[in-house]
Amino acid sequence: MDTLFREDAYARDCIATVTAVDERGIRLDRTVFYPTGGGQPGDSGALRFDGLEVRIRDTVKGDGADDIIHVPEEGQPLPAPGTAVEAVIDWERRYRHMRMHTALHLLCAVVPGSVTGGQIGADKSRLDFNVPAESLDKDAIAEAVNRLIAADSPVGTQWITDEEMAAKPELVRTMSVKPPTGSGRVRLLSVENVDLQPCGGTHVARTGEIGGIEVTKIENKGKQNRRVVIALKD
Structure with a gap:
């Protein structure tokens, strides 16, 4: 399958051919739909054909690295x-995921310690850090992330x-998710002079597109496990 979202996160649609249909969903020969993975939700949207429209409620990974199933x-x-x-x-939802995902990379650059988990959402997102609670200040974290956003750095x-990885x-900050290897190469997300780590998700082209965030809360999830929750300002 040709995974168009990996080369162009801004591609909103494409023409494709159905290759298989079963109880799990619909497979295409190419797609702009991102499948659930790395904490980022799968895309929703529609497949249009012959004057009909099939609503896609989720997109998930199938049996292989490039096997993607569109769940109707x-x-x-x-x-x-x-x-x-x-x-x-559904572009509005995807774009919020792109802004959120890039914001989490900035959060990762600001907060010390390894990442133990994370989740991206259109309304709120989070990262869990292996770090003492006293080292985290909600306002200071938000201010630092927003400075990086305002710098409008290229992404x-x-x-x-695999050998270089x-x-x-x-380069690996996330303890709970290991970068996919075995295909011969690993994709890295780069925020200029800020962050570089393995990531297969979709992101904005410049940090300024995030538009600003707020840290809504910091939760205690274990002896040194702290959850930082963020939301977009608009």
């Missing part, structure tokens, strides 16, 4: 294999080999 809402007529469809994502991706374990 129930009770809809499904396209047969070989059907040409227009695949269209991009680059690829390194193995030689640079310091």
Whole structure:
């Protein structure tokens, strides 16, 4: 499958061909739909064909690295294999995920300690850090992240080999999720002079697009496990 979102996170639609349909959902030969992974929710949207529209409520990974399943809402007529469809994502929801995901990379750069978990949402997102509570100040964290946002730094991706990844374990900040290896290369997310780490998600092109965040709360989730929750300001 051609995963268009990996090369262009701003692609909102594409023309594709249905390759398979079963009880799990619909597979296409190419897609702009991001599948659930790395804490980022799968895209929702629609597949349009022959004057019909199938609403897609979720997108998930299938059996292989590039096997993506588009999960339809129930009770809809499904396209047969070989059907040409227009695949269209819910852009407003995806764009909020892109802004949130990039904001979490800035949060990761601001807060010391390893990341033990995280979750991205359109309304709020979080990262869990292995760090003492007394070292975290809600207002100071928000101010530091918003300075990085205001700097409007470029955000991009680059690829390194599995061997290069193995030689640079310091690039991995997340303890709970290991970067995918085995395909020969690993995708890195780069925020210029701020952050560089493995990530397969979708992000904005510049930090200024995030628009500002607030830290809504810091929760105690264990002896040294602190959850930092953020929300976009708009």
